[in-house]
Amino acid sequence: MVQQRLLDIAIEQFGQHGLDGVSTREIAAAADTAMSSITYHYGGKEGLYLAAADEVAKQMGGLDTIATFDRVIAGGDPAAARGAIAAIMRNFLERLQQPQSNAWALFIMREQLNPTEAFERIYAGPMGQTARVLVELICVATGGDDRAAARLAAISLFGQVLVMKAARATCRKMLERETLTQDVIDDYAARVVANIDAILDRMIAERQEQS
Amino acid sequence: MVQQRLLDIAIEQFGQHGLDGVSTREIAAAADTAMSSITYHYGGKEGLYLAAADEVAKQMGGLDTIATFDRVIAGGDPAAARGAIAAIMRNFLERLQQPQSNAWALFIMREQLNPTEAFERIYAGPMGQTARVLVELICVATGGDDRAAARLAAISLFGQVLVMKAARATCRKMLERETLTQDVIDDYAARVVANIDAILDRMIAERQEQS
Incomplete structure (x- = not known):
């Protein structure tokens, strides 16, 4: 649940602002979870961005x-x-x-x-x-x-x-x-x-x- | 000259980050001019955004x-x-x-x-x-x-x-x-x-x- 919410918000935020235009802090806050869960599941911002891309491919x-x-x-x-x-x-x-x-x-x-x-x-x-x-x-x-x-x-x-x-x-x-x-x-x-x-x-x- | 540089940078920055994703401070800094020149020429961020749109139309x-x-x-x-x-x-x-x-x-x-x-x-x-x-x-x-x-x-x-x-x-x-x-x-x-x-x-x- 938290992971899906993180991915959905990541797609939307990275889409709107690009990789450099958004912080993992903002995404974690919007997904109502801790920044540490991004680090735990995706290793960091780049990992989350790639996971968002995989999710985009899936949703297509x-x-x-x-x-x-x-x-x-x-x-x-x-x-x-x-x-x-x-x-x-x-x-x-x-x-x-x-x-x-x-x-x-x-x-x-x-x-x-x-x-x-x-x-x-x-x-x-x-x-x-x-x-x-x-x-x-x-x-x-x-x-x-x-x-x-x-x-x-x-x-x-x-x-x-x-x-x-x-x-x-x-x-x-x-x-x-x-x-x-x-x-x-x-x-x-x-x-x-x-x-x-x-x-x-x-x-x-x-x-x-x-x- | 300053105005053209401001518009070119505004198109690029607003394009990358959207109206809400970029500040006039950042645009002024990138155009190497004072924030007051944005206020003077365009009245503020919304005015600059619309001027950027006019410039896009012109460049098309x-x-x-x-x-x-x-x-x-x-x-x-x-x-x-x-x-x-x-x-x-x-x-x-x-x-x-x-x-x-x-x-x-x-x-x-x-x-x-x-x-x-x-x-x-x-x-x-x-x-x-x-x-x-x-x-x-x-x-x-x-x-x-x-x-x-x-x-x-x-x-x-x-x-x-x-x-x-x-x-x-x-x-x-x-x-x-x-x-x-x-x-x-x-x-x-x-x-x-x-x-x-x-x-x-x-x-x-x-x-x-x-x-």
Whole structure:
């Protein structure tokens, strides 16, 4: 209980202020525990920061479904791969709308701009696994094996979902909405899924032109 | 000179630590000036924060080219509109690669997640202007006037560029690159431009199905 509270507060505080902008004294006080418990469980501030990164990776979740996608990749059916890509993107979009993602969003964005050892640990979790799966699914969906092309495409798909969190205030302004209600998210998800289809079709056409 | 130094340091410090995480004392010391000069020029911390937001809007730039895009919109030529959309996206991608964007990136992302009055001022600048132009250009390029559909599409295009900054470390990992060199950016820009083409074509097909 104390450890979970410490981690949640650490994610929020480190996210808001960075590793150097917050003291273990402040985190211990906010978690209503003694500073010695941070030393005992995590060895100190750096250890707590890395544990917070592991917790972020855990809360991002998704690892449990990787096996399902690996089966789709092994199956080699382009239509199934296309459906799996859409499912990953929809799921990621839904996940980013959940209130608990606010806690780790700033932590991750800070690491994205100035990555530390913590980013390696986050990427080693669901984030990197999903990236790998997405690239392979794009290869299956387009019937190609150009990993470099698939990676660029994967980033362009990833961005279409990420924007709803990383530029949330801009999205709200553009959509003239105070809050991003489920109907807006559904409309946007439909746009993204149609885009994925259009982009994959274009990639197939590009490959046929080259051969 | 002192004012520019103060603003640059304010953007960086407020970006790193937030409004509440940094004192005017620290900013004045880092800018090698007296605290009284912050009071004199900006009235205090909140005033300096808003001035920093205005400076971020200014550094994002692009306002000078809005008139050019407005002429393309007025012209009503779908091919010209398509070219203009690609030009905006390429330009934005290049801009986000410039080292100076590191200073304001965290400032803006923090505001995106927890917007304050400062976000209104940033959006009132080039950001909001570009968003408006992009939506109108999509209408011209697809020959439609469904603003709601164009707004969703504009967000999905915007995200494809934003990802290279907001998830830069993830992109580097996915592309297996230590740094995002110009050749990688060029390859990615080509992918995004092809995607824009494919998405606009799909939107035209969607419109024809509906009518």
